[in-house]
Amino acid sequence: xxxxESFNRRIADVLREPRETLNVEIKSWLDIVQDNAHRxxxxxxxxxxxxxxxxxxxxxxTETANGVVAAENxxxxxxxxxxxxxxxxxxxxxEPPFHCDVKLSKSPIDDLEYPIVVVPGGHQFPVRSxxxxxxxxxxxxxxxxxxxxxxxxxxxxxxxxxxxxxxxCITNARDDLLDRFRILMAGGPPAVAAPEAASDRVWRWYDTxxxxxxxxxxxxxxxxxxxLPRGHYAVGYQLLHDDLRPVAGPxxxxxxxxGVVRYPGWPPFWVPHAQDIAPYPYEGKIxxxxxxxxxxxxxxxxxxxxxxxxxxxxxxxxxxxxxxxxQEPGTTLELTTPVWRMGEILLHTxxxxxxxxxxxxxxxxxxxxxxxxxxxxxxxxxxxxxxxENYSTRQDVYQTEITVQADQIADALPEIVDQLLRPFYAxxxxxxxxxxxxxxxxxRMRDRR
Numbered sequence: 041x042x043x044x045e046s047f048n049r050r051i052a053d054v055l056r057e058p059r060e061t062l063n064v065e066i067k068s069w070l071d072i073v074q075d076n077a078h079r080x081x082x083x084x085x086x087x088x089x090x091x092x093x094x095x096x097x098x099x100x101x102t103e104t105a106n107g108v109v110a111a112e113n114x115x116x117x118x119x120x121x122x123x124x125x126x127x128x129x130x131x132x133x134x135e136p137p138f139h140c141d142v143k144l145s146k147s148p149i150d151d152l153e154y155p156i157v158v159v160p161g162g163h164q165f166p167v168r169s170x171x172x173x174x175x176x177x178x179x180x181x182x183x184x185x186x187x188x189x190x191x192x193x194x195x196x197x198x199x200x201x202x203x204x205x206x207x208x209c210i211t212n213a214r215d216d217l218l219d220r221f222r223i224l225m226a227g228g229p230p231a232v233a234a235p236e237a238a239s240d241r242v243w244r245w246y247d248t249x250x251x252x253x254x255x256x257x258x259x260x261x262x263x264x265x266x267x268l269p270r271g272h273y274a275v276g277y278q279l280l281h282d283d284l285r286p287v288a289g290p291x292x293x294x295x296x297x298x299g300v301v302r303y304p305g306w307p308p309f310w311v312p313h314a315q316d317i318a319p320y321p322y323e324g325k326i327x328x329x330x331x332x333x334x335x336x337x338x339x340x341x342x343x344x345x346x347x348x349x350x351x352x353x354x355x356x357x358x359x360x361x362x363x364x365x366x367q368e369p370g371t372t373l374e375l376t377t378p379v380w381r382m383g384e385i386l387l388h389t390x391x392x393x394x395x396x397x398x399x400x401x402x403x404x405x406x407x408x409x410x411x412x413x414x415x416x417x418x419x420x421x422x423x424x425x426x427x428x429e430n431y432s433t434r435q436d437v438y439q440t441e442i443t444v445q446a447d448q449i450a451d452a453l454p455e456i457v458d459q460l461l462r463p464f465y466a467x468x469x470x471x472x473x474x475x476x477x478x479x480x481x482x483x484r485m486r487d488r489r
Contacts, residue, residue, distance in 0.1 A: 048145075051156060054096060055147040058108040062187045063095035068102045068111040072129055073120045080173025082126070083133035086140060086159050087167050088185040088193035091205055094161025095187075100154045110150055118144060121155035123283070127397045133179065135170040138163070139399050164451075166205055238280060239441060242351075242404045246276035249353035253343045256329055266331030266341040268357040270370035271411010271436075273381075277389050279350030279446070281398035286348035292326055293319060295395040296346055301388045303485050308354050308385045309344050324348065337362035338369075350396055354385065358411070360418075367418070370411065375419040378464065379481040382407070382457050386449050393446035401446045407460065408439035417468050431468040438464055454479035 060066050065085045070078035082097065089095035099121065102111040123142045131137045141158040166184045173179035183195040186205055196202045253274075257267045287295060296319070297311045312318055312330070319328040325348070331341035338357025345353045359377065361369040386405070393401045413436035440460055449456065458478040465471045 051096075051143065051145045052148060054098065054156075055145060055154065056149060058098055058101055060103075060191050062092055062189070062191050063089065064098065065089060065095070065187075065191070065193065066098045066101050066103065066108060069100050069113055069115060071120065072125050077174050077178060079129045080133060080177075080179035082157070083129050083169065083173075084179045084185055084193055086130060086157065087134055087169060087183075088187045089159040090134075090138070090161065090163055090167045091184060091208075092161070092187040093208060095159050097157040097159065098154060099157065100152075110152060114152075118153060118155055124285075124397065126157055131394075131397075133170055135168055136165060137394055137399075138167075139397060164209055166209055238278065238402075238404045238443070239406075242276055242278045242406050242441070245278065245347070245351045246274070246353060246406055246408070249276060249345050250274060250355065252327075252345065253355050256343065257331075260331070264331075264335060265338060265362075266336045266357075268338055268341060268361075268411075270338070270358065270361045271409070272338070272355055272357045273378075273407065273409040274353065274355035275382075275385050275405065275407045276351070276353045277403055277405040278352075279389075279393055279396055279398060279401045279403060281350075281393075281396075281401035284350050284396055284398045284401060286350075287396065288324065288348040289321070292346060292348055295392070296326065299388065299391040299395040301384055301391050303380070303384050306340055306342070308342075308356075308381070308388050309346075309352065310342070350392070350398075350401070352389075352392065356381075360415075371415060372418045373412070373415045373468075375417050376481050378461055379457055379478055380485045382460055383453055383482045383485055386444075386453060386456060389444075390446045390449040399447045402443055403446050403449070404441070404443050406439065406441040408437065409464070410437050412436055412438060412467065415468075417465075417471060431471040433467040433469070435467050438467060440464065454482055457482065 054064060058064075058066060065088070067081065067085060070082055072079050072082055082099075085097045089097065100111050100114065101108050121142055121144070123140075126140050126142050127137075130140055138160060140160070143156045143158060144153045145156055146153050168184045169179050169181055171179075172181040180195075184205060185193050186196055186201060187193055188197075188201065196205060260267050293311070296309060300307050300309060300311060310330075311328070316332045317328070317330050319326050321327075326346045328342070328344050330336055331343070337359075338361045339359030341357050343355045345351075358370075358373065360367065360372045360374055389403045389405060390399075393399050393403065412433050414432070414434075416432040440463065442456065442460055444452075444456055461478065462473070465473055
């Protein structure tokens, strides 16, 4: 509450005596709903302030010889300056995208409301323009705009300006990393506890989604590989955020398409376009069944679902059970595959949080493996030196869950995946992976090797 009151006082002070500074930029009325040139102007201001460390964009004011006054052509209403419209600009023009807040604040001078875009700081990577404005004017593609004395917004023009930008990002990353080290050294995980109701909800979503897959699999011919008779693994997750707005129909499909995370192999939640396997609506949700006709091999027989409220489910068979893989189906599990698959899917959760415009959402994530009994760990990667011949399991089903902050997943991915999978590997005759195993495998995945 104290922070909010302090922020509101700052806004009132800025509107009482508006002027441009290195952390405040003033714009006239911008049509960010329909005018691409105006969208590009706003994007440039946001990029420069983000790279400065955060700040405010005041909209609806103009500088004159007598100071800053209300701009002409005030719109009849300010609905065009919603959080959704502003963040649509961010997602279109800025890389990497992030969330901006919008406040409608009343000026103590003229008693009129003005939109104020609140640009966050603390970025661990320099922010750049993802595309140019119309006719390459105002906003140029791939420029890391900064605020410089004047004040003005432009790309770095000297080694010193580049040094300042990079140093600020390194400092942000170092501070965040130190916080994570303190948590780990204190014995705490990089995750937070899920409220019981949220945990129950995500498991209900998981169970109904798995049952829906079973109904579909039952329509496949007897003996079809896509029935996954030797087992499967599946994940379900739920985005939690006070500002999350349901997204349905074609808009949800668009966000699924934009949110695909691609690393080596078959991407999770892939959105195909071929007519026989393309996603389809079902009972208010979107489903995708890649095993058309039931003849897909287990490792590519994906079934996924997405709900407007930010719920997602993915089920896939074991690649090791595909014909031609070199071992008897149902008898082995490749050592590295769980790490890569969980890493990909967790990165997908962070991607979808951004697509739903709640990048700091909590993610309640659950996973379950079925058909483990009788499998032995194997490794076809020549960089693994340890002997895996005796690491088999008698337990058939394993499940786990975790709750994480979406905007922390990318940085804390090795710790999160390790927390999920270390008990899983222990099922295989107490196999205890080396400390750096998960981190090294995720590094290889991210390097697309």
